[in-house]
Amino acid sequence: MSMLLTGSCRCGRVQIAVRGKPTRIGICHCTDCRQESGSAFTYFAMWPVEKFETNGDTKEHSGRRFCPECGSRMFSVDDKEAEIKLGTLTEAPTPLSPTYELWIKRRETWLHPIEGAEQFEEDRTP
Numbered sequence: 662m663s664m665l666l667t668g669s670c671r672c673g674r675v676q677i678a679v680r681g682k683p684t685r686i687g688i689c690h691c692t693d694c695r696q697e698s699g700s701a702f703t704y705f706a707m708w709p710v711e712k713f714e715t716n717g718d719t720k721e722h723s724g725r726r727f728c729p730e731c732g733s734r735m736f737s738v739d740d741k742e743a744e745i746k747l748g749t750l751t752e753a754p755t756p757l758s759p760t761y762e763l764w765i766k767r768r769e770t771w772l773h774p775i776e777g778a779e780q781f782e783e784d785r786t787p
């Protein structure tokens with residue numbers, strides 16, 4: 662698949678690009694994600710690290726990278742995978758939908774399970 666998705670932070674100093682299909686697409690309602698995003702959940706997807714590129718300086722807290730200028734939360738990356746916050750993508754709505762939901766015990770009561778998405782009370786169990 663030749664899909665290429667690009668994105669940036671709010672101020673444009675940090676750019677990202679991912680190639681091909683993500684390996685999984687998630688929504689997380691956990692306390693860390695709520696505090697970090699300032700919102701009720703995060704929407705993210707994982708790509709093999711070699712499919713991910715970035716440009717521009719980021720700062721990091723607990724492995725999560727953000728733009729030091731505008732504060733946009735961008736991605737996390739290790740030697741295997743890159744986790745991209747999908748709200749940073751230019752294309753909205755994204756051409757993706759969640760395959761799983763984490764920490765549903767913290768989900769707002771007015772939100773409903775996403776049809777077809779695997780549901781986990783807490784973290785993903787293998």
Ligand SMILES: [Zn+2]
Pocket residue numbers: 670671672673674675728729730731732733
């Ligand atoms: Zn920025």
Ligand SMILES: [Zn+2]
Pocket residue numbers: 689690691692693694695763764
């Ligand atoms: Zn979380």
